[in-house]
Amino acid sequence: MANLRIRRATVEDLAVLRGIWDSMRLPADELEKTVKEFQVTEDAAGNVVGAIGIRCVDQYALLYGEGFSDFSHADASRELFLERLQTLAANHGVFRVWTAEKSPFWTRWGFQQANAELLSRLPEQWKSLDAQWLTLQLKDEDAVAEAMKTKFSGFMEPEKQQTERVRDQAKTLRVIITIIGFVIFFVCVGIVIHMLKHRNPFEN
Numbered sequence: 717m718a719n720l721r722i723r724r725a726t727v728e729d730l731a732v733l734r735g736i737w738d739s740m741r742l743p744a745d746e747l748e749k750t751v752k753e754f755q756v757t758e759d760a761a762g763n764v765v766g767a768i769g770i771r772c773v774d775q776y777a778l779l780y781g782e783g784f785s786d787f788s789h790a791d792a793s794r795e796l797f798l799e800r801l802q803t804l805a806a807n808h809g810v811f812r813v814w815t816a817e818k819s820p821f822w823t824r825w826g827f828q829q830a831n832a833e834l835l836s837r838l839p840e841q842w843k844s845l846d847a848q849w850l851t852l853q854l855k856d857e858d859a860v861a862e863a864m865k866t867k868f869s870g871f872m873e874p875e876k877q878q879t880e881r882v883r884d885q886a887k888t889l890r891v892i893i894t895i896i897g898f899v900i901f902f903v904c905v906g907i908v909i910h911m912l913k914h915r916n917p918f919e920n
Contacts, residue, residue: 722758732764766785767784777805812854814850
């Protein structure tokens with residue numbers, strides 16, 4: 717592992733990556749479109765020896781397209797991929813990672829076979845893929861959702877109270893304006909009646 721380094725793939729890596737994908741019998745034409753999602757490992761001579769795609773969607777990440785030109789570096793590369801995955805997951809707020817990769821390495825590092833309950837959490841865009849899914853929970857989705865709900869409720873309660881206060885103030889203001897309107901009306905009526913009563917009958 718000390719002799720390897722990891723970096724993000726670039727379009728300049730496509731020739732090497734296509735060779736890896738073809739040797740792994742992966743759909744090179746499709747994977748080429750997502751080359752910017754790939755991480756690659758290089759040996760001390762700068763040769764690309766491994767690659768894997770890491771796609772983050774909402775609170776989920778997908779590991780896909782794993783391949784190697786030199787399998788003697790496979791597990792060392794996977795350790796670097798796992799470290800990079802953890803960094804990307806933290807940056808993107810990922811709760812859970814999914815993969816269809818079959819290497820025992822992933823199960824040794826905590827991935828588990830997805831049962832029916834876990835599969836219900838699989839993002840819709842990946843459900844069309846015919847795969848035996850492994851998954852790794854990074855954060856408790858239910859606990860995070862409940863915490864967000866509690867935080868949102870705590871935020872909404874003061875807002876609700878503020879809204880009620882504004883509504884009460886508006887209601888009070890309407891009552892005051894209505895009373896003032898009636899007072900002005902009766903004052904005007906009184907003035908008119910007073911003027912009519914005290915009008916000089918000899919005025920034309």
